[in-house]
Amino acid sequence: MTPSEASESHAHPRFAEALHELGLSDLNARMRRFPDATRTAAEAAAAIGCELSEICKSLIFAADGVPVLVLMDGASRVDLELVRKELGAEKVTRAKADVVRETTGYAIGGVPPFGHRTKTRVLADRSLLGHDVVWAAAGNPHVVFPMAPLDLAAHAGATLVDVREQTS
Numbered sequence: 001m002t003p004s005e006a007s008e009s010h011a012h013p014r015f016a017e018a019l020h021e022l023g024l025s026d027l028n029a030r031m032r033r034f035p036d037a038t039r040t041a042a043e044a045a046a047a048i049g050c051e052l053s054e055i056c057k058s059l060i061f062a063a064d065g066v067p068v069l070v071l072m073d074g075a076s077r078v079d080l081e082l083v084r085k086e087l088g089a090e091k092v093t094r095a096k097a098d099v100v101r102e103t104t105g106y107a108i109g110g111v112p113p114f115g116h117r118t119k120t121r122v123l124a125d126r127s128l129l130g131h132d133v134v135w136a137a138a139g140n141p142h143v144v145f146p147m148a149p150l151d152l153a154a155h156a157g158a159t160l161v162d163v164r165e166q167t168s
Contacts, residue, residue, distance in 0.1 A: 003030070010113075010143040012106060012138065013135075014105050014106075015118075017115070018027065019115070031138055031144065032144050033143075034142050036142075037109065042074070044074070044156055048135055051075070053075035053130065054127055054129065055134065056134040058071055058112060060103055060120075064090050066121075067120050068092075068121045069116070069126060069156070069158075070123045071123070073130075073134070073164075074129075075123065078163055078165065080092045082140055082161075082165075085122070086161050087123075103120060106140070111137055113155070114158045122157050124149075124153040124159070124161070125160075126164075128153070131149060132148070133147065134147065136152065
């Protein structure tokens, strides 16, 4: 990627490089940058003008101490017990901020679904498939990009699972 290509992208440089490597540089033109941070799914949905469930959250958990990425729709919560069962782990907890940054190379609120510093296991909840397009962070809390959920899961190397917390 040339310096001019990197400067044209609003994405975090590591994520822009990942897009380039995946042949997805055309996504740069469809990214949306917001003056105010969109660290939460609700903030992102309000800024984009979409449904909360059209936001793809990229969440890092620790399964027996090993980081795992879970992609979840913005309107739902991850059921840690379902993740534990899916992974065959003894214990699953939410990763601390330093672990998120160390594992992904990004801060909480801007973690994209792929293009991370280290390779991790990725689970994508099937709830994302209820939309033609979902919006995900592009490496910082000010920038999001649109992508078809199946494509997003494929680029993330995700396994499709059902790990959404069921509401009664």
